[in-house]
Amino acid sequence: MKTPSPRIAVLLLLSFGFFAVACASTPKEEETNLLAPTEEQMKLRNFQSRTFDVADRTQAIRGVIAALQDLGFIIERANADLGLVTAARFAEPRYYDVMGVTVTVRPQGEGQMLIRANAIYNNAPVTDPKVYQNFFATLERSMFIGRN
Numbered sequence: 001m002k003t004p005s006p007r008i009a010v011l012l013l014l015s016f017g018f019f020a021v022a023c024a025s026t027p028k029e030e031e032t033n034l035l036a037p038t039e040e041q042m043k044l045r046n047f048q049s050r051t052f053d054v055a056d057r058t059q060a061i062r063g064v065i066a067a068l069q070d071l072g073f074i075i076e077r078a079n080a081d082l083g084l085v086t087a088a089r090f091a092e093p094r095y096y097d098v099m100g101v102t103v104t105v106r107p108q109g110e111g112q113m114l115i116r117a118n119a120i121y122n123n124a125p126v127t128d129p130k131v132y133q134n135f136f137a138t139l140e141r142s143m144f145i146g147r148n
Contacts, residue, residue: 083105
């Protein structure tokens with residue numbers, strides 16, 4: 001068997017490289033905007049966030065933990081330094097469905113904390129504003145009871 005000359009080998013490599021580059025697709029607009037905020041995301045963020053008149057982050061985190069426990073969640077992690085609480089529960093009526101919640105607590109201004117909840121149901125984001133309204137109503141009661 002005869003080996004190809006170096007010139008033909010180089011031409012084959014160059015043509016293969018040109019073909020590979022030509023076949024590579026340019027990023028589509030959807031791919032380049034994956035992390036760009038949308039109006040829907042901003043509305044969801046608005047549902048998920050509330051500001052509370054609490055100066056102490058630890059007190060706010062304790063209120064979040066108490067509210068989540070009142071709603072039947074099991075606390076998985078709580079990190080006071082980061083202001084982060086994660087919890088999960090089996091969802092009714094089918095107890096093999098799982099709902100997870102991540103809550104962040106961060107200073108908003110003088111004597112206030114911004115609390116944001118992010119819920120996931122069976123690995124899908126929860127976008128229903130009523131779910132977040134229920135959480136924040138429970139949290140308000142928990143914060144009130146915690147003060148007295």
